[in-house]
Amino acid sequence: MCPVMDSGKSFLRNLFPRDQGVFDMRYATKGLGLGAALTAVCLAGPAATATAGPVTPAGSDRPSGPSVLVLTVAGGEDPATAPERRSAVLTCPPGPTGTHPAPGRACAALRSVDGEVGALVEADTDRICPMIWDPVTIKAEGFWEGREVSYERTFANSCVMEGATGPVFSF
Template sequence: MRYITGAVALGAALVLGTLATTAQAAAPAQPTRTGGLYAPTELVLTVGQGESRATATVQRAVTLSCMPGARGSHPYAKAACAQLRAVAGDFNAITGATSDRLCTKEWNPHVVTADGVWQGKRVSYSYTFANPCAMNIDSDTVFNF
Protein backbone atom coordinates (compact mmCIF):
# COMPACT_ATOMS: atom_id res chain seq x y z
CA MET A 1 0.00 0.00 0.00
CA ARG A 2 2.88 2.34 0.79
CA TYR A 3 4.32 1.72 -2.67
CA ILE A 4 1.02 2.58 -4.36
CA THR A 5 0.69 5.80 -2.38
CA GLY A 6 4.25 6.78 -3.27
CA ALA A 7 3.65 6.01 -6.96
CA VAL A 8 0.47 8.10 -6.98
CA ALA A 9 2.27 11.00 -5.28
CA LEU A 10 5.14 10.79 -7.77
CA GLY A 11 2.73 10.68 -10.71
CA ALA A 12 0.80 13.69 -9.35
CA ALA A 13 4.04 15.65 -8.89
CA LEU A 14 5.10 14.90 -12.48
CA VAL A 15 1.70 15.97 -13.86
CA LEU A 16 1.69 19.19 -11.83
CA GLY A 17 5.26 19.96 -12.89
CA THR A 18 4.34 19.48 -16.55
CA LEU A 19 1.27 21.71 -16.20
CA ALA A 20 3.28 24.45 -14.50
CA THR A 21 5.91 24.37 -17.27
CA THR A 22 3.23 24.48 -19.97
CA ALA A 23 1.47 27.40 -18.25
CA GLN A 24 4.72 29.38 -18.10
CA ALA A 25 5.41 28.76 -21.78
CA ALA A 26 1.89 29.90 -22.71
CA ALA A 27 2.03 33.05 -20.55
CA PRO A 28 2.28 36.33 -22.46
CA ALA A 29 5.71 37.89 -22.68
CA GLN A 30 6.42 40.57 -20.10
CA PRO A 31 7.71 43.98 -21.23
CA THR A 32 11.47 44.22 -21.35
CA ARG A 33 13.42 46.80 -19.41
CA THR A 34 14.50 48.57 -22.60
CA GLY A 35 10.92 49.02 -23.81
CA GLY A 36 9.28 49.55 -20.43
CA LEU A 37 5.58 50.10 -20.75
CA TYR A 38 5.92 51.59 -24.21
CA ALA A 39 5.82 49.87 -27.56
CA PRO A 40 9.10 50.04 -29.50
CA THR A 41 7.88 53.26 -31.17
CA GLU A 42 5.37 55.46 -29.34
CA LEU A 43 5.58 59.25 -29.57
CA VAL A 44 3.62 62.25 -28.35
CA LEU A 45 4.10 65.23 -30.69
CA THR A 46 3.10 68.78 -29.79
CA VAL A 47 3.03 72.21 -31.42
CA GLY A 48 3.03 75.26 -29.19
CA GLN A 49 3.44 79.00 -29.37
CA GLY A 50 6.40 80.38 -27.45
CA GLU A 51 10.18 80.60 -27.39
CA SER A 52 10.96 77.35 -25.57
CA ARG A 53 9.43 74.10 -24.44
CA ALA A 54 9.17 75.43 -20.88
CA THR A 55 7.32 78.64 -21.79
CA ALA A 56 5.30 77.59 -24.84
CA THR A 57 1.52 77.27 -24.79
CA VAL A 58 0.62 73.93 -26.37
CA GLN A 59 -1.83 74.43 -29.24
CA ARG A 60 -2.05 70.88 -30.60
CA ALA A 61 -0.91 67.43 -29.53
CA VAL A 62 -1.11 64.03 -31.24
CA THR A 63 0.10 60.49 -30.68
CA LEU A 64 2.09 58.52 -33.23
CA SER A 65 2.98 54.84 -33.14
CA CYS A 66 4.98 53.29 -35.96
CA MET A 67 5.30 49.69 -34.72
CA PRO A 68 3.94 47.33 -35.93
CA GLY A 69 1.97 49.66 -38.20
CA ALA A 70 1.33 53.39 -38.38
CA ARG A 71 -1.45 54.49 -36.04
CA GLY A 72 -2.37 57.09 -33.46
CA SER A 73 -4.23 60.39 -33.53
CA HIS A 74 -1.79 61.92 -36.06
CA PRO A 75 -3.83 62.70 -39.22
CA TYR A 76 -1.01 61.52 -41.53
CA ALA A 77 0.40 58.71 -39.38
CA LYS A 78 1.58 56.53 -42.28
CA ALA A 79 3.44 59.38 -44.01
CA ALA A 80 4.91 60.65 -40.72
CA CYS A 81 6.25 57.17 -39.85
CA ALA A 82 7.70 56.84 -43.34
CA GLN A 83 9.45 60.21 -42.99
CA LEU A 84 10.88 59.25 -39.58
CA ARG A 85 12.09 55.88 -40.89
CA ALA A 86 13.78 57.61 -43.87
CA VAL A 87 15.93 59.67 -41.47
CA ALA A 88 16.32 56.89 -38.87
CA GLY A 89 14.38 58.88 -36.28
CA ASP A 90 16.66 61.95 -36.52
CA PHE A 91 14.30 64.84 -35.75
CA ASN A 92 17.05 67.37 -36.57
CA ALA A 93 17.01 66.14 -40.17
CA ILE A 94 13.28 66.86 -40.31
CA THR A 95 13.17 70.28 -38.64
CA GLY A 96 16.41 71.44 -40.27
CA ALA A 97 15.30 70.57 -43.82
CA THR A 98 15.50 73.42 -46.31
CA SER A 99 12.67 74.49 -48.56
CA ASP A 100 12.19 76.73 -51.57
CA ARG A 101 9.26 78.35 -49.79
CA LEU A 102 9.72 82.00 -48.82
CA CYS A 103 8.66 83.22 -45.39
CA THR A 104 8.61 86.62 -43.75
CA LYS A 105 11.22 87.41 -41.12
CA GLU A 106 8.68 88.08 -38.34
CA TRP A 107 9.44 86.75 -34.85
CA ASN A 108 6.44 84.72 -33.76
CA PRO A 109 8.12 81.63 -32.29
CA HIS A 110 6.51 78.19 -32.43
CA VAL A 111 7.92 75.14 -30.67
CA VAL A 112 7.52 71.52 -31.77
CA THR A 113 8.27 68.66 -29.39
CA ALA A 114 8.55 64.89 -29.60
CA ASP A 115 8.58 62.74 -26.47
CA GLY A 116 8.42 58.98 -26.09
CA VAL A 117 10.30 56.04 -27.58
CA TRP A 118 11.68 55.63 -31.10
CA GLN A 119 12.71 52.03 -31.89
CA GLY A 120 13.40 51.28 -28.24
CA LYS A 121 15.36 54.47 -27.48
CA ARG A 122 14.02 57.29 -25.31
CA VAL A 123 13.31 60.53 -27.22
CA SER A 124 12.92 64.03 -25.84
CA TYR A 125 13.23 66.60 -28.63
CA SER A 126 12.20 70.22 -29.13
CA TYR A 127 12.86 72.79 -31.82
CA THR A 128 11.84 76.45 -32.05
CA PHE A 129 10.84 77.93 -35.41
CA ALA A 130 10.87 81.69 -35.98
CA ASN A 131 7.23 81.72 -37.11
CA PRO A 132 4.42 79.43 -38.31
CA CYS A 133 5.47 79.82 -41.95
CA ALA A 134 8.95 78.49 -41.18
CA MET A 135 7.38 75.63 -39.22
CA ASN A 136 5.10 74.54 -42.05
CA ILE A 137 7.73 73.77 -44.68
CA ASP A 138 6.55 71.47 -47.45
CA SER A 139 8.87 68.58 -46.57
CA ASP A 140 7.62 68.15 -42.98
CA THR A 141 4.89 65.58 -42.41
CA VAL A 142 5.79 64.64 -38.84
CA PHE A 143 4.80 67.99 -37.32
CA ASN A 144 2.01 68.72 -39.81
CA PHE A 145 -1.13 68.25 -37.73
Protein backbone atom coordinates (compact mmCIF):
# COMPACT_ATOMS: atom_id res chain seq x y z
CA MET A 1 0.00 0.00 0.00
CA CYS A 2 1.11 3.55 -0.53
CA PRO A 3 2.70 5.18 2.58
CA VAL A 4 1.06 8.52 1.76
CA MET A 5 -2.36 6.91 1.82
CA ASP A 6 -1.61 4.84 4.95
CA SER A 7 -0.55 7.77 7.15
CA GLY A 8 -4.12 8.48 8.24
CA LYS A 9 -3.60 12.21 7.68
CA SER A 10 -4.83 14.38 4.89
CA PHE A 11 -2.26 14.65 2.10
CA LEU A 12 -2.58 18.46 2.19
CA ARG A 13 -2.01 18.55 5.96
CA ASN A 14 1.34 16.84 5.40
CA LEU A 15 2.28 19.45 2.79
CA PHE A 16 1.12 22.55 4.68
CA PRO A 17 2.12 22.63 8.38
CA ARG A 18 -0.49 23.92 10.83
CA ASP A 19 1.91 26.16 12.75
CA GLN A 20 2.08 28.59 9.83
CA GLY A 21 -0.42 31.39 10.44
CA VAL A 22 -0.55 32.43 6.80
CA PHE A 23 -0.33 30.66 3.47
CA ASP A 24 3.34 30.41 2.51
CA MET A 25 4.22 29.80 -1.15
CA ARG A 26 7.41 27.96 -0.14
CA TYR A 27 5.36 25.06 1.15
CA ALA A 28 3.05 25.05 -1.86
CA THR A 29 5.81 24.85 -4.47
CA LYS A 30 7.78 22.25 -2.54
CA GLY A 31 4.69 20.13 -2.10
CA LEU A 32 3.50 20.29 -5.70
CA GLY A 33 6.47 18.50 -7.22
CA LEU A 34 6.71 15.97 -4.43
CA GLY A 35 2.95 15.44 -4.41
CA ALA A 36 2.85 14.81 -8.16
CA ALA A 37 5.70 12.31 -7.95
CA LEU A 38 4.17 10.43 -5.00
CA THR A 39 0.76 10.38 -6.65
CA ALA A 40 2.20 8.90 -9.83
CA VAL A 41 4.03 6.18 -7.88
CA CYS A 42 1.01 5.38 -5.70
CA LEU A 43 -1.40 5.21 -8.63
CA ALA A 44 0.92 3.02 -10.67
CA GLY A 45 1.01 0.49 -7.83
CA PRO A 46 3.28 -2.55 -7.71
CA ALA A 47 4.42 -2.17 -11.32
CA ALA A 48 6.10 1.16 -10.56
CA THR A 49 7.61 0.09 -7.25
CA ALA A 50 9.13 -3.03 -8.80
CA THR A 51 11.26 -0.92 -11.16
CA ALA A 52 11.84 2.14 -8.97
CA GLY A 53 15.59 1.59 -8.52
CA PRO A 54 18.32 2.36 -11.02
CA VAL A 55 18.27 0.11 -14.07
CA THR A 56 21.50 -0.87 -15.81
CA PRO A 57 21.13 -1.56 -19.55
CA ALA A 58 22.73 -4.74 -20.92
CA GLY A 59 26.44 -4.24 -21.57
CA SER A 60 26.64 -0.96 -19.63
CA ASP A 61 28.15 -0.10 -16.26
CA ARG A 62 26.20 3.15 -16.09
CA PRO A 63 22.81 3.18 -14.35
CA SER A 64 19.91 4.71 -16.18
CA GLY A 65 16.58 5.86 -14.92
CA PRO A 66 14.59 9.01 -14.37
CA SER A 67 16.21 12.43 -14.59
CA VAL A 68 13.85 14.78 -12.78
CA LEU A 69 15.12 17.72 -10.75
CA VAL A 70 13.33 20.36 -8.70
CA LEU A 71 15.44 23.51 -8.96
CA THR A 72 14.98 26.27 -6.39
CA VAL A 73 16.40 29.79 -6.06
CA ALA A 74 16.03 31.40 -2.62
CA GLY A 75 17.14 34.77 -1.29
CA GLY A 76 19.45 34.67 1.71
CA GLU A 77 22.46 32.92 3.18
CA ASP A 78 20.81 30.30 5.36
CA PRO A 79 19.08 27.64 3.22
CA ALA A 80 16.80 26.72 6.12
CA THR A 81 15.32 30.21 6.44
CA ALA A 82 15.90 31.77 3.01
CA PRO A 83 12.59 32.72 1.35
CA GLU A 84 12.06 30.94 -1.95
CA ARG A 85 12.05 33.33 -4.91
CA ARG A 86 11.31 30.87 -7.70
CA SER A 87 11.44 27.20 -8.58
CA ALA A 88 11.21 25.01 -11.67
CA VAL A 89 10.90 21.33 -12.49
CA LEU A 90 13.32 19.94 -15.08
CA THR A 91 12.77 16.54 -16.70
CA CYS A 92 15.45 15.45 -19.18
CA PRO A 93 14.93 12.02 -20.80
CA PRO A 94 13.23 11.07 -23.02
CA GLY A 95 12.93 14.73 -24.03
CA PRO A 96 13.60 17.94 -22.12
CA THR A 97 10.38 19.14 -20.47
CA GLY A 98 9.10 20.66 -17.27
CA THR A 99 8.35 24.13 -16.00
CA HIS A 100 11.89 25.34 -16.75
CA PRO A 101 11.81 28.02 -19.50
CA ALA A 102 14.77 26.49 -21.42
CA PRO A 103 14.73 22.76 -20.63
CA GLY A 104 16.81 21.77 -23.67
CA ARG A 105 19.73 24.02 -22.78
CA ALA A 106 19.52 23.15 -19.08
CA CYS A 107 19.49 19.39 -19.79
CA ALA A 108 22.43 19.75 -22.20
CA ALA A 109 24.43 21.61 -19.54
CA LEU A 110 23.67 18.93 -16.94
CA ARG A 111 24.41 16.13 -19.42
CA SER A 112 27.86 17.67 -20.07
CA VAL A 113 28.74 17.22 -16.37
CA ASP A 114 26.89 13.90 -15.93
CA GLY A 115 24.28 15.48 -13.68
CA GLU A 116 26.82 16.78 -11.16
CA VAL A 117 25.35 20.22 -10.41
CA GLY A 118 28.45 21.21 -8.44
CA ALA A 119 30.59 20.71 -11.56
CA LEU A 120 28.68 23.53 -13.28
CA VAL A 121 30.35 26.09 -11.00
CA GLU A 122 32.42 28.68 -12.90
CA ALA A 123 30.76 27.84 -16.23
CA ASP A 124 31.06 31.48 -17.43
CA THR A 125 34.33 32.97 -16.20
CA ASP A 126 34.08 36.01 -18.52
CA ARG A 127 30.96 37.33 -16.82
CA ILE A 128 31.34 40.67 -15.03
CA CYS A 129 29.15 41.00 -11.94
CA PRO A 130 28.69 43.84 -9.45
CA MET A 131 30.29 43.41 -6.06
CA ILE A 132 27.01 43.61 -4.18
CA TRP A 133 26.23 41.28 -1.28
CA ASP A 134 22.69 40.07 -1.96
CA PRO A 135 23.03 36.33 -1.22
CA VAL A 136 21.18 33.77 -3.30
CA THR A 137 20.94 30.09 -2.36
CA ILE A 138 20.28 27.46 -5.01
CA LYS A 139 19.06 23.95 -4.44
CA ALA A 140 18.70 20.99 -6.81
CA GLU A 141 16.88 17.90 -5.57
CA GLY A 142 15.66 14.84 -7.42
CA PHE A 143 17.19 12.15 -9.61
CA TRP A 144 19.67 12.12 -12.48
CA GLU A 145 19.72 8.85 -14.46
CA GLY A 146 18.43 7.00 -11.41
CA ARG A 147 20.95 8.52 -8.97
CA GLU A 148 19.68 10.73 -6.17
CA VAL A 149 20.77 14.37 -6.44
CA SER A 150 20.84 16.81 -3.54
CA TYR A 151 22.90 19.97 -4.08
CA GLU A 152 22.87 23.31 -2.31
CA ARG A 153 25.09 26.37 -2.58
CA THR A 154 24.99 30.07 -1.70
CA PHE A 155 26.31 32.74 -4.09
CA ALA A 156 27.08 36.43 -3.44
CA ASN A 157 24.27 37.56 -5.78
CA SER A 158 22.14 36.35 -8.69
CA CYS A 159 24.63 37.57 -11.33
CA VAL A 160 27.39 35.40 -9.85
CA MET A 161 24.94 32.47 -9.55
CA GLU A 162 23.83 32.70 -13.20
CA GLY A 163 27.44 32.97 -14.37
CA ALA A 164 28.42 29.89 -12.40
CA THR A 165 25.47 27.65 -13.24
CA GLY A 166 24.68 28.72 -16.80
CA PRO A 167 21.20 27.90 -18.11
CA VAL A 168 20.33 25.44 -15.32
CA PHE A 169 19.26 28.07 -12.77
CA SER A 170 18.35 30.81 -15.28
CA PHE A 171 14.61 30.94 -14.76
